[in-house]
Amino acid sequence: MTDVNSPRAVAPHAPDSILPREPDREPEAGPGFADDFSAVLENTTGHRSTIGCVIPAYNEEESIADVIQSLLAQTRVPDVIHVVVNNTSDATVRIASEFAGAHELATEMGEQFTEVFVHDIGKNPDKKVGALNYGYSLVEGYDYLLGVDGDTTADPRAVEFLETEAVSDSRIGGISAIYSIDDRPIKGLIGKWLIAGQRTQFAAFNLQNLLRGRNMAVLGGQFSIFSTNALREVMRQNHQSTPWVKDSEVEDSLLSLQIKSAGYLTKISPFSRADVGGMTTLRGYDAQQVKWTYGAIELMWPGQRGDTKGQPFHPNLRLRWFENFGMLTNLFVRVAFITLLAASLSINAFVFSAWWLIPVLMAVLLNLRIAYTMENRTTRDVLFAALVFPAEIFMWIRLSHFLRSWTRFLSRKKVDNWAMQAKAEKGGGSTHWIPLILLLAVFIALAVIWSMLDPVVQSTILWIGWPIVGVVTILQTLLMFFKLIRRHQGYKV
Template sequence: MEENSTSLQELNHSAFTRIPRVKNTYMKPRIVAFIPAHNEEKSIRDCLAGLGDQSLPKDVELDVIVVADNCTDRTEEIALDAAEEFNLRLTVLTTINNKQRKVGALNTAWKSIYGDPLDLYDKKRTVYEEYYMNSIKAILGMDADSRLAPGALAQLWEGLMSSRNIGGVMAKYTMRMPKKKSLISKSDPHYEEKIATGEYGSLITRWWTHQQKQDMASWLLNLQYSGGSTYVLGGQATLFRPEALQDVIDENKLDGPWQDESDVEDMLLTWQIQKKWKTLISPTARCYVDAMKSYHTFRQQRNKWQSGTVELLTNGNIGVRSKHRGKIWLEQAKSLTNLVIRVLFIVMLVLSLATDQFSYSWIWLTPVILASILNIILAMKTPMHRPIDIILAGLLISPELYLWANLITFTNVWLGKLSANKKDGWANQYSAERGQTKSKLVEGLAVVVLLAGVVVYLCIDQRVFLTSEKVQVAVQPYLQSGWVVLTYLTIISSIAMIYQIWKLRGRHKA
């Protein structure tokens, strides 16, 4: 059941009457922002402040629809106060018992303007509603915890209107770095309140945020070096052409553009749009977004993203394919290669040391040096980087730890494909962000340390047996084959890194 806190007809009539002496024939072209907000009282004001900062294209107006989705806090009240503060034309729609979460909230905003195909009554639009609907030239989909940089909306508009066949343009996302916790005095009476806002973080939180920021920068650079076409129009900030969204509805017989059939609803929508339209990333428009501030919330978010991507790639019943499908499969293959190289190297290293057959080769330094150069370049191209970030990138400490976190997710998701029970990615992420579930990182590290200790103990205790000629002769063929496989995989990985370093010589910015 859905209820509107402000009548859309009143909003349309109000917008119409703001244009002096209109002869009931047209309205000024406008952008309408859809902002789904589930208990976002801490972030909605900042999001709307960003919209208030925007310089609109000449003769283009902006309307904002905030969807207070199953809220139990002051999201609606704060949004209305912020609209008055920042001089925004805003209405709040409220949902009750919306089971489709963000998808349902976005479709609520869409239906408030374009109607609901499932409505049993054929409601004729008023003249104001017709004028208003026809005046909408772009729809901005935003998250309530995102903030557009000044000028970003005009840049997105310029990209969308540069060609008739462009269906959506996405902003470049940059994670906001938390402020240092040490900036707040522990004697400050508002200490706990300030910490609860999420604006401050510990040393580990700030380091973890930068890794996500650099990962996002690497992805954005790759898209730009490949011509700017993207296989996902991120929900944090994307400007859509309404006709493209309507095509998705008509072709798939939907009641709204967004679907909850996938954990990555923005990727599914993008693939559907790509059947007839181009989907691009803006080279200049920037949007600041929040990172996952803990390993646990990060894992749940990446599990949702990765499982949704794998589902789109492997589920033929979804009925949509992206022209970027080969590129996405290549990324999956790259993750698998990275996983195999590391696991195989650890196994071969332990086995060769245990049987006293280890032989060092200087050529092993080649991929290490290439990885160091690549990560230094990526760190330098990441917006608002710090000297320590470049140093840690060059030493491969940060990239390797972050890579292992992603490889664990990769392995977990693909193993999950063998399971008959499908997990709810959205529910798991929400639970993690609310602190309702806990990370098993400490337990996992304890198991790894315990296993490593057992292996070391056995290698020392059984050294005479393991280094005997009989064991060495039996193990030697496996070692030889393993090192050959590892060599070929390392060569392939090194060539890929050389190619990426070559591409990064360009002047694109993340």
């Protein structure tokens, strides 16, 4: 069934018997594990909050059933679940409607009641943002809005952990789960390699946020809970009629920034976990990453948008600057090394030194340590880190996204990155090959220019170039070493 009622839905009354979980079921903390969250679990109160779940869905026929079943299997079931289907051309509405209606569930926390509504809002020019704002209008009377993507499934206690911490501290504006990707259903060598890379990417990002006092730079829309009080404050301060704005490529990053600016905390839970949908094709992964990076650059760049304040040093954006600087350094070292190596070999001036193997070894050790922090690591995760080439090729792919995003941004060319991602996921487009073609063209041009230079000039270039690359590589290696020896405080991602 499809619900066509007014979006101003009234929150159902929750049974009084539903209380937070007893402390004896608290997860075991590892050595050195930060005890702030453990203290939250030990001091839970009898307060019963209300949670309205919103699932924006676009062509999710393959996953929507698993997503809804995952929510109905929670120890703390949301009080209401709204599936907001937009711009769909598949069977998402039909499949989701099989779950529509009231559900009385027997859980470990007692009998719980929820109701599932399915809303087909048809053609929606604002895409996911429009679906999220429609969903907000349905649950704005609840204490919390739980945002769940149409391809994200969560561990059974995910909602319970998010709610427990949110209720414990009124300063919290939003909490994100730890994200990973379930690689078991993935088929094909390229798909498995891409998923292994994305799992490592998620793990490194999650770990970085956990070690920064669990301050989450981006409350990802995949599985995050938001205080509706915080959302209302964001709308008031920014003169918005809705929490999410339609003119941002990264609606979740912008909202996280606004929540932080409104004086609330943005956190990541050390226990709540969810598996998101990964990209199994090069063109799909490319389009997704370019959209994310391009949107982040727009937020980072001071005064770029007339409707968004330029806040380049906002706490939620500092990490973005470090990420981009790190990618620029990685690009410089790799391109410069290959260029100088080829130039040295061309005049028989290259002398191998074992010192160059140290950065490679350090990178492998760091990747292995990240792999071993994964809660559900697989043999593939370890091999991805240990074999050098899988991770190195994946880094080149990420560098291509970095280049395309900045090139697109600096060109000021208006592009619908949402539409390009949707096209890529359907198998269309070939722009992901452009960076490789340009890189080959650059190397060919450099080779031609090199062959035209005088031997004295060639020697001078090598004499200056190698020390520069060496110094940058040493600094990069030291940074990796400090990350390698940093205590992880028992966190698992």
